[in-house]
Amino acid sequence: MDPNLEGSDEQQRRSEIYTYEAPWHIYAMNWSVRKDKKYRLAISSLLEQYPNRVEIVQLDDSTGEIRSDPPLSFDHPYPPTKLIFIPDKECQRPDLLASSSDFIRLWQISDSDNGRRVELKSLLNNNRNSEFSGPLTSFDWNEAEPRRIGTSSIDTTCTIWDIEKEVVDTQLIAHDKEVYDIAWGGVGVFASVSADGSVRVFDLRDKEHSTIIYESSEPDTPLVRLGWNKQDPRYMATIIMDTSKVVVLDIRFPTLPVVELQRHQASVNAIAWAPHSSCHICTAGDDSQALIWDLSTMGQPVEGGLDPILAYTAGAEIEQLQWSSSQPDWVAIAFSNKLQILRV
Amino acid sequence: MAGGDQDQKRVLEKLRKQLALAVRSIQWSYGIFWSISAKKHGALEWGDGYYNGDIKTRKTVQTVEVDTDQLGLQRSDQLRELYESLSLGEVIPQPKRPTAALSPEDLTDAEWYFLVCMSFVFNVGQGLPGKTLAKNGTVWLRNAHRADTKVFSRSLLAKSASIKTIVCFPHLDGVVELGTTELVPEDRNLVQHVKTSFLEGLSEDFPDVPTNSTDLDCEVLDHAITDCGDVEVSSPESSSGDFADNLLREESNNLIDDIDKEASQMMSWQFKDEANSNNGPNNSTSSSDCVSQTRENHATAVPFSDVKIHENQECNNSNNNNNNNNNNNNNVHYESVLSSLLKSSSQLMLGPHVRNGNKESSFTGWDIISCCKTHTTTVGAPQSLLKKVLFEVGKMHESYRIENGKKDEKNEEEISKPEVDEVDRNHVLSERKRREKINERFMILGSLVPSGGKADKVSILDHTIEYLRGLERKVEELESNKESTEVESTTQSKSHDAIERTSDNYGPTKTDNSNKRPLTNSKRKACDLDKTGPANRRVRLKDSSTDSVTIKISDKDVLIELRCIWRESVLSEVMEAVNKLNLHSQTVQSSNSDGIFSMSIKAKCKGVKSASPSVMRQALQKVIRKC
Numbered sequence: 001m002d003p004n005l006e007g008s009d010e011q012q013r014r015s016e017i018y019t020y021e022a023p024w025h026i027y028a029m030n031w032s033v034r035k036d037k038k039y040r041l042a043i044s045s046l047l048e049q050y051p052n053r054v055e056i057v058q059l060d061d062s063t064g065e066i067r068s069d070p071p072l073s074f075d076h077p078y079p080p081t082k083l084i085f086i087p088d089k090e091c092q093r094p095d096l097l098a099s100s101s102d103f104i105r106l107w108q109i110s111d112s113d114n115g116r117r118v119e120l121k122s123l124l125n126n127n128r129n130s131e132f133s134g135p136l137t138s139f140d141w142n143e144a145e146p147r148r149i150g151t152s153s154i155d156t157t158c159t160i161w162d163i164e165k166e167v168v169d170t171q172l173i174a175h176d177k178e179v180y181d182i183a184w185g186g187v188g189v190f191a192s193v194s195a196d197g198s199v200r201v202f203d204l205r206d207k208e209h210s211t212i213i214y215e216s217s218e219p220d221t222p223l224v225r226l227g228w229n230k231q232d233p234r235y236m237a238t239i240i241m242d243t244s245k246v247v248v249l250d251i252r253f254p255t256l257p258v259v260e261l262q263r264h265q266a267s268v269n270a271i272a273w274a275p276h277s278s279c280h281i282c283t284a285g286d287d288s289q290a291l292i293w294d295l296s297t298m299g300q301p302v303e304g305g306l307d308p309i310l311a312y313t314a315g316a317e318i319e320q321l322q323w324s325s326s327q328p329d330w331v332a333i334a335f336s337n338k339l340q341i342l343r344v
Numbered sequence: 345m346a347g348g349d350q351d352q353k354r355v356l357e358k359l360r361k362q363l364a365l366a367v368r369s370i371q372w373s374y375g376i377f378w379s380i381s382a383k384k385h386g387a388l389e390w391g392d393g394y395y396n397g398d399i400k401t402r403k404t405v406q407t408v409e410v411d412t413d414q415l416g417l418q419r420s421d422q423l424r425e426l427y428e429s430l431s432l433g434e435v436i437p438q439p440k441r442p443t444a445a446l447s448p449e450d451l452t453d454a455e456w457y458f459l460v461c462m463s464f465v466f467n468v469g470q471g472l473p474g475k476t477l478a479k480n481g482t483v484w485l486r487n488a489h490r491a492d493t494k495v496f497s498r499s500l501l502a503k504s505a506s507i508k509t510i511v512c513f514p515h516l517d518g519v520v521e522l523g524t525t526e527l528v529p530e531d532r533n534l535v536q537h538v539k540t541s542f543l544e545g546l547s548e549d550f551p552d553v554p555t556n557s558t559d560l561d562c563e564v565l566d567h568a569i570t571d572c573g574d575v576e577v578s579s580p581e582s583s584s585g586d587f588a589d590n591l592l593r594e595e596s597n598n599l600i601d602d603i604d605k606e607a608s609q610m611m612s613w614q615f616k617d618e619a620n621s622n623n624g625p626n627n628s629t630s631s632s633d634c635v636s637q638t639r640e641n642h643a644t645a646v647p648f649s650d651v652k653i654h655e656n657q658e659c660n661n662s663n664n665n666n667n668n669n670n671n672n673n674n675n676v677h678y679e680s681v682l683s684s685l686l687k688s689s690s691q692l693m694l695g696p697h698v699r700n701g702n703k704e705s706s707f708t709g710w711d712i713i714s715c716c717k718t719h720t721t722t723v724g725a726p727q728s729l730l731k732k733v734l735f736e737v738g739k740m741h742e743s744y745r746i747e748n749g750k751k752d753e754k755n756e757e758e759i760s761k762p763e764v765d766e767v768d769r770n771h772v773l774s775e776r777k778r779r780e781k782i783n784e785r786f787m788i789l790g791s792l793v794p795s796g797g798k799a800d801k802v803s804i805l806d807h808t809i810e811y812l813r814g815l816e817r818k819v820e821e822l823e824s825n826k827e828s829t830e831v832e833s834t835t836q837s838k839s840h841d842a843i844e845r846t847s848d849n850y851g852p853t854k855t856d857n858s859n860k861r862p863l864t865n866s867k868r869k870a871c872d873l874d875k876t877g878p879a880n881r882r883v884r885l886k887d888s889s890t891d892s893v894t895i896k897i898s899d900k901d902v903l904i905e906l907r908c909i910w911r912e913s914v915l916s917e918v919m920e921a922v923n924k925l926n927l928h929s930q931t932v933q934s935s936n937s938d939g940i941f942s943m944s945i946k947a948k949c950k951g952v953k954s955a956s957p958s959v960m961r962q963a964l965q966k967v968i969r970k971c
Contacts, residue, residue, distance in 0.1 A: 016705075017706045027729055027732075027733055046729060046733065048732075048736065050740075050744065077744075078737060078740045078741060078744070079733070079737055079740075081733045081734075101737065102741040134738065135737060135738035135742070154734075154738045171775070178734075180734050185685055186685045188684070189681055189685050201678070201681060203680070203681040206677060206680075206681075207774075209677045211681065224730055224731075224734060225730070233685050234686065242727065251682060252682060266726060267727045268727075269727055269729070270730075307710060307712070308710040309709065309710055310705070310708065310709060310710055311707060311708055311709070311710040312706055312707045312708070317729075319729040342705075343704065344705055344706070344707060
């Protein structure tokens with residue numbers, strides 16, 4: 001598919017849009033949050049073969065060009081399902097990039113003067129005995145407690161890792177079916193979505209319980225993505241498989257969505273809460289659109305449903321969306337083999 | 345004209361607040377302002393009203409401390425809304441519903457009275473207000489509930505609402521009516537006081553009663569929740585509604601037709617709403633209303649919503665008690681999760697300033713036209729890449745793992761050998777317990793079905809499947825042969841009884857004497873029993889209805905035969921008892937035909953010395969006689 005449709009061309013001419021073309025279809029993508037690494041992103045390929053690639057790319061402010069950094073590119077066994085940079089704004093720790101696939105891998109990025117390379121720092125393998133541990137669908141790095149990474153797996157479990165000790169903190173059988181996404185809401189609280197159609201909230205202080213706070217109205221319609229509003233943990237958003245709506249939940253009022261965002265013309269693929277505002281969310285989908293919504297009015301019912309405030313049309317189905325938390329004016333999207341960073 | 349309307353409105357609004365203040369200050373139940381009807385010349389109709397009486401659902405819900413001013417005004421508004429929605433009748437019931445915060449079954453009798461008053465129209469000289477207007481002077485009516493309907497047309501209603509005293513006096517162009525449940529002797533001063541202090545002059549100093557719309561919304565939700573509860577125990581409520589309906593019929597001369605019919609429709613919508621409440625659009629709006637409310641007070645708001653959850657469940661399945669308990673526990677748990685979460689995180693409310701002011705945004709303002717125009721119809725499956733990541737990538741790993749098998753696993757183990765953290769010990773323990781339980785159940789299952797000696801889970805399940813299929817076949821066979829066997833069995837039953845009796849006593853006596861009785865003997869007995877067939881036993885038991893337990897012990901081998909009336913848990917209870925007797929069951933055969941459960945267990949004694957046969961028998965008899 002030709003990504004350079006007229007619509008996006010026109011937009012590109014008159015506003016700040018930077019595009020990077022990778023040699024492969026991009027799926028996973030993440031912004032570095034480090035202060036000293038502005039405009040740095042990691043992207044990875046989605047190829048149905050053993051060798052896959054991860055690249056670190058950087059926007060050069062002066063030339064307006066996004067460039068890959070070949071010494072910092074590396075092979076990855078099968079496609080990563082997600083990439084996250086270490087949540088370390090103040091640069092107090094070594095720069096790490098985590099990837100999930102069969103296991104969680106932590107890659108240490110060194111780009112000092114005495115060498116620029118990426119090394120596999122650790123491989124968090126939950127496969128400690130012969131029992132089969134399923135591949136990971138997603139994971140989330142706990143911003144409040146960066147030792148903690150939570151993973152979701154097709155084997156119905158969520159696993160919480162202590163990445164410093166490289167040990168499993170907790171493994172929970174979280175759902176009745178495959179777990180598709182996980183998100184932290186606080187130091188010890190996370191939520192997960194699953195093929196069983198439920199959103200469940202877990203508290204690490206009491207692992208025996210979980211609370212189902214939403215179930216898709218059609219039984220067993222999988223929920224595929226979950227985003228927890230970091231600015232205001234009362235809200236989370238989830239994507240239902242094969243639907244064009246995004247369901248926003250208030251965790252205090254289980255079972256009923258606060259609002260359903262239904263202005264996409266096709267299925268939604270990604271959601272991202274604004275890192276700097278408690279009431280803005282960006283959604284992107286198969287209709288090639290990225291929409292930004294203002295949810296500050298969600299208390300009041302709106303005739304015909306809420307409208308987004310801003311829209312961007314990309315050249316193809318948008319597969320991935322990440323809002324930069326270090327520079328909240330910037331949103332990155334991935335469609336086809338392109339990475340675009342957009343000014344909000 | 346429009347300006348005049350607005351003026352009228354403002355006057356009414358002011359009057360309303362004055363009325364509220366007046367009624368509250370004298371602590372009467374309600375105040376109504378009857379104004380000159382715009383439609384019917386010379387008639388008085390409902391202008392405005394303030395309800396200050398008892399509220400039924402208040403105590404269960406009203407944990408939020410709201411100003412009583414607001415509450416009263418809200419309640420009055422809600423009553424008006426309800427009246428309007430009732431009188432509108434058919435007009436799009438579903439979306440209309442949530443706007444009426446109250447439903448008929450929520451109302452106290454006094455509120456019903458107040459509500460029904462809204463439907464009255466008085467000609468000059470007719471009814472109490474009409475008379476007051478004609479007379480242009482105060483009318484004080486005591487014992488309103490016993491008044492002649494010619495004097496006071498609403499006396500029946502007043503009776504139901506226990507309204508005893510009513511005062512009417514002209515005010516502006518209309519009539520103010522005040523009512524109370526107390527019997528108050530005529531007191532000109534009171535009227536004067538009300539007139540001067542509240543209805544005239546002082547209106548400027550009058551404290552502004554907020555009619556904040558979000559507050560109203562909260563109320564709406566609260567009552568929507570309690571509606572649910574009220575339906576559960578609806579008989580008294582609905583009867584009060586019926587009562588009011590009857591009254592309506594009696595006084596129908598002034599009423600809008602069919603109001604009672606509509607009221608009952610309202611109730612049925614109510615049910616519909618509850619059925620849909622999981623995904624109905626109505627409810628999504630009401631839940632969003634909660635948001636605004638709980639900014640003030642979420643400690644109380646959370647239980648509200650929880651109430652809603654399990655009441656929904658109750659509506660679906662009437663298996664309340666367990667549900668409630670579980671829910672309560674879960675609620676407590678979840679509340680603590682919430683409180684920790686919401687407390688620990690600083691809630692930044694930055695407001696809507698996403699857009700960067702100076703720089704050109706890549707985004708454009710959203711509008712429906714451009715959105716539809718730019719939409720390119722997507723070929724291919726929706727969420728294709730996302731699905732590939734979720735469904736396919738996992739399979740890639742699995743197939744890789746199978747291909748590379750053990751070699752790979754070994755390598756991986758060498759790379760990292762994670763150990764369980766201290767913190768996790770509890771969870772690991774509980775997980776281990778769970779596994780142990782599962783394994784235990786597998787062992788029981790394995791001992792229940794004849795196995796080929798293999799003890800792994802898969803073969804246990806295979807054997808179980810096979811065995812169950814066999815049993816099903818047997819049941820079919822037996823059922824098809826039922827009639828013939830029944831004829832046969834009567835002839836055989838006698839001999840079988842004999843065997844049974846001997847075997848019954850046989851175990852304890854013999855084994856006491858010689859513990860090392862050869863096993864072959866008992867096997868023969870078992871064969872004998874088998875020959876007689878299940879149909880026999882059934883007949884025998886039908887006749888005598890006694891359960892039987894036979895125990896044969898040789899060395900460490902124990903053979904238990906028992907039968908009893910079948911009930912659901914008998915198998916597991918027997919197995920449990922067997923386990924408690926320190927026996928390790930090796931093979932178990934059981935059958936259930938026509939309600940008679942029979943079972944034979946071959947077991948080994950686990951300990952050094954087995955329990956005495958009589959003890960075993962007693963234990964087992966206890967189990968099977970439970971029913």
